[in-house]
Amino acid sequence: MNALRRAQLDDVSSLNLLIAESARHLSRAFYQPEQIAALITHVFGVDTQLIRDATYFVMERDAQVIACGGWSARRTLFGGDQTKHDADPLLSPGTDAARIRAFFVHPSVARQGLGRHLLVHCERAALAAGFHRAELMATLPGEPLYSALGYSTLERVVHPLPNGVTVDLVRMGRALR
Numbered sequence: 072m073n074a075l076r077r078a079q080l081d082d083v084s085s086l087n088l089l090i091a092e093s094a095r096h097l098s099r100a101f102y103q104p105e106q107i108a109a110l111i112t113h114v115f116g117v118d119t120q121l122i123r124d125a126t127y128f129v130m131e132r133d134a135q136v137i138a139c140g141g142w143s144a145r146r147t148l149f150g151g152d153q154t155k156h157d158a159d160p161l162l163s164p165g166t167d168a169a170r171i172r173a174f175f176v177h178p179s180v181a182r183q184g185l186g187r188h189l190l191v192h193c194e195r196a197a198l199a200a201g202f203h204r205a206e207l208m209a210t211l212p213g214e215p216l217y218s219a220l221g222y223s224t225l226e227r228v229v230h231p232l233p234n235g236v237t238v239d240l241v242r243m244g245r246a247l248r
Contacts (some may be wrong), residue, residue, distance in 0.1 A: 073185065075192060078117075078127040078139065085136050086117045086129065087151075089177055096178035101211035102238060109232040110210075116151025118143075120159055121172060128192065130185055138185040140174035142193035144200060148242070149173070149208035164201030168244055171197075171207035186216050198247045206244040214241050221245045 078086065091111050098107050120143075121127035127141035145159040148170055162169070171193060176185050197205055206225070209217050218224075222243040229237050 072132070073137070073188075074131045075128055075188070076131070077125050078122045078129050078141070080119065080122055082129060082136065083117050083119065083122070086139050089136050089139060090115050090117070090151075090173070090175045093175040093177060093181075097176070097181055097212050098210065105236055106232075106238050109234070109236040110238060112153075113232050114150050114154060114230075114238075115173075115175075116153055118147065118151050118155065118173060120145060120147075120155075126193075126196065127173070128189060130189065132180070136177075137180045138174075138176040138189060140186065140189040140193060141172045142197045142205070143170040143172050144197075144202070145170065147172075148206065149240075162202075164203075167202075168204035168206040169197035169200070169202035169247070171205050174213065186213075187220065190216075190220060194247050202247060204244060204246055206242065209241045209243050211239055211241070214243070217243050 094107055094111050094115055121141045126143055129136050130138040144162050147159050174186055222245045224241055225244050226242040228240045230240050231237050
């Protein structure tokens with residue numbers, strides 16, 4: 072049985088391990104090894120502001136974290152703590168889109184509907200907070216999931232990382248209902 076709960080600050084180390092494991096295995100068909108390593112080092116990871124805002128969730132099975140994801144009412148679109156250098160102001164629910172953030176699933180349970188379940192939960196919470204739209208920055212392995220759940224491509228992005236590495240990402244959005 073899978074249990075969904077709010078992430079806690081003491082989950083950060085296990086979440087970062089899950090994120091790295093997910094990225095290493097589920098990104099292989101989409102990114103080169105140096106791109107995956109750069110993403111894990113410079114982009115992927117927990118944004119602890121989401122935990123403090125109580126908008127980041129974990130799914131557990133047999134007391135093991137198997138998936139994570141969240142939503143945010145803050146301006147940051149993607150990236151963990153290591154990417155944040157400025158204040159992260161709140162968005163206006165009436166005019167701005169909520170952010171769907173940092174969805175990762177352990178490779179051993181991929182393609183079992185966990186991401187879908189988390190996304191529906193987050194969209195409902197964002198809608199309850201007054202948001203009418205959601206946006207996210209998808210990795211190439213995440214793009215098919217978000218497309219299947221009604222997200223449309225808003226922009227394709229080539230994101231620069233250190234050492235001359237670049238990665239393709241996709242900014243996506245949809246109306247919440």
